[in-house]
Each structure stands twice: as structure tokens, then as C-alpha cells.
Amino acid sequence: MSYKFLDFDENLFILLIIILIMPKIKVDKKKCIGCGSCASICDNFVMQDGKAKVVKASVVEITCEKQAEKSCPVGAIKVEG
Ligand code: SF4
Numbered sequence: 001m002s003y004k005f006l007d008f009d010e011n012l013f014i015l016l017i018i019i020l021i022m023p024k025i026k027v028d029k030k031k032c033i034g035c036g037s038c039a040s041i042c043d044n045f046v047m048q049d050g051k052a053k054v055v056k057a058s059v060v061e062i063t064c065e066k067q068a069e070k071s072c073p074v075g076a077i078k079v080e081g
Pocket of ligand 1: 032033034035073074075
């Protein structure tokens with residue numbers, strides 16, 4: 001038996017909740033000095049035009065992103081969640 005919640009399909013509703021609670025990763029490009037430390041530690045960061053860029057801004061599971069955050073010499077990386 002399936003049921004509806006505010007006309008959302010049950011699976012869509014669950015997916016939205018998962019997306020909302022997924023950890024978020026951000027790089028402040030104004031702070032980034034392009035040292036490349038994050039990209040050398042974690043595949044979720046790449047260097048582009050001399051600045052770090054996040055590959056996936058939301059991840060199901062944090063792997064190396066926290067390490068990259070700690071390695072950033074200017075505190076440009078924020079991992080929330
Ligand atoms: Fe930029 Fe920090 Fe990454 Fe270095 S570790 S490239 S300063 S975000």
C-alpha cells in the first residue's frame with residue numbers, strides 16, 4: 001500500500017530529506033590562495049584557474065573532505081553536516 005504526503009510521492013519525499021541532510025562542502029574562492037593541498041588530499045577537490053573547486057558539493061558520506069578542510073592554511077573550506 002502506498003500513501004501520499006502533501007501530494008509528494010513517498011520516494012521523492014525521502015530523496016528530498018536525504019538531500020537536505022547530506023553534508024555540504026564549500027570553498028570560499030576569495031580566501032583560497034591556490035596551494036593545492038585540498039586537491040592533493042581529496043579527490044572531491046580540483047584546481048581550476050589557480051583556485052580550488054569542489055567536485056560534489058553534497059555527498060552522502062564524508063570521506064577525505066574533513067582532512068582537506070583541516071589542511072587548508074587559510075580556512076577556505078567548510079564542511080557542514
Ligand atoms: Fe585553496 Fe585551501 Fe585548497 Fe589551498 S587548501 S587550494 S587555500 S581551498
